Amino acid sequence: MNPQNNGTLHATIALTLISLAALAPGLAQAQTIKIGVPVPLSGSSAAAGTDILNGAKLAAAKINAAGGVLGKQIELVPEDDACDAQTAVQAAQKLVDAGVVAVAGGYCSSAALPELTAFHRAGIPYVLDASTNPKLTEMGYDNVFRTIGRDDEQGPFAASFMKNSLHVKRAAVIDDNTTYAKGLAQNTVESLKKMGVDVVYADSITPGQMDYSPTLTKVSSLKPDVIYYTGYFSEAGLLVKEARQVGLKMTFMGGDGTNDPTLMKTAGPAADGMIITTAPLAQFLAGAHDYLDQYNKSYGQGPGPYSVYEYDAVDVTAKAIADAKSAKPADISAALHKITNYPGATGTIGFNPKGDRSRAVYITVVVHNDQFEPYQRQDASGKWVAMK
Known part of the structure; x- marks a missing residue:
């Protein structure tokens, strides 16, 4: 290639690059x-x-x-x-x-x-x-x-429900050792103790197991009035199913990680009567x-x-x-x-300075006939009232 042709080629390339650069804002607009x-x-x-x-x-x-x-x-x-x-x-x-x-x-x-x-x-x-x-x-x-x-809003809410609506004196709290579940469990346990409820059990299970009967047998021996599980729905379904199979009669509750319809598919009729603390569901x-x-x-x-x-x-x-x-x-x-x-x-x-929702709301729902139904909420004075 002779020098003249080489220079022409370089000039063509430069003009092409300039044209593409000029087009870039238009491309960004699209x-x-x-x-x-x-x-x-x-x-x-x-x-x-x-x-x-x-x-x-x-x-x-x-x-x-x-x-x-x-x-x-x-x-x-x-x-x-x-x-x-x-x-x-x-x-x-x-x-x-x-x-x-x-x-x-x-x-x-x-x-x-x-x-x-x-x-x-x-x-x-x-x-x-x-x-x-x-x-x-x-x-x-x-x-x-x-x-x-947040969990530190839901934990006190769950504890208040157990103390002031269910009137429990002894509670068991089970988590699945995940960040969410341990956080909710810790906040709930702290609130229960402040309210004078005896927390007879607070420990973790290992997710993915197919048999939680050893944990449930130990919990049963401590005679709690309620079991509150703060993990996710996949284990919650197995836990409540096995709890009923081994004859546990106490109230079974779950946090907002259990509020998925898959819970009922896993637990079947055993889920009936389970109470869940949760942000309001769409329905x-x-x-x-x-x-x-x-x-x-x-x-x-x-x-x-x-x-x-x-x-x-x-x-x-x-x-x-x-x-x-x-x-x-x-x-x-x-x-x-x-x-x-x-x-x-x-x-x-709306968001507060930390970025949290400034008006977070929690309610309780109950499993009935394979569906989540509204159960109770707190009114403006903090009193527990039935949801319509």
Whole structure:
């Protein structure tokens, strides 16, 4: 190649690069706004993760049908964290690499904690829909928010129900040694002791076992009035089934990790009468009727417990993007902090300075005829009243 041709080639390449650079802003304008959804899509919590993702899809579809945000469509980017800390680190990094500007999701706190660290490092806001461990909003990060309550709110609520509604004198508390379950168990035990209830048993089981009868036999010998299990629904179903098989008659309760319909599939009739402390389920929320209809139409069944909180998490993230008039992560976080009275399907949403939901609500539900039915709540004075 002669020098003249070589120079012409270099000039052509340079002009091409300049043209591509000039086009880049236009290409960026055509891009979608990516929101990450880290949830368990494999393992024992896959049903819950799929349900949460379905809620995110319904929110994105509604937003996009109304024209999107800032003239762009919302694009969800799901990643499987398997409720496992190491897998969660990898899932979070994949979302960062994919260019998400915000994240709405989470289920197991044990996965959400390492995810949050990765998102904080990247400056990406994380709106949690189901992860309730207090540590998530106690690390001083300005990019974490919650549409759900905390374990140190649910623990005293559960203890008050046992003491003042069930009038128990002796309680057994069992966890599954996960971050979420141990946190809820600890907060419940502390509250029970303060209320003068004798905690006769407080220990962990190992998830994944098929026989919990040794633990149940030991608990039975201590004669508690109630057993409160703070782990997840997969083990809860086996525990209550085996408890009834070995003749335990006391009240069996579960925390909000047990509020999944899979509980009844695992336990069968043994689940009847089990009482669960939980954030209000979609079917008991006045503002979630349209959501229930859409979920049933889209997926041929009713939603699980957290998909409506994920629906609100995506909605409130889109609201923050619109308010900020920007899809930059730092601007989204700043706008989320300013939200105080967003009318979500789960009620009014606002965030306190830590990022926690400022008006978290808990209720009790009871399993009856293979369904969750409303049971009791506290009124404004703290008195336990029946739910209609």
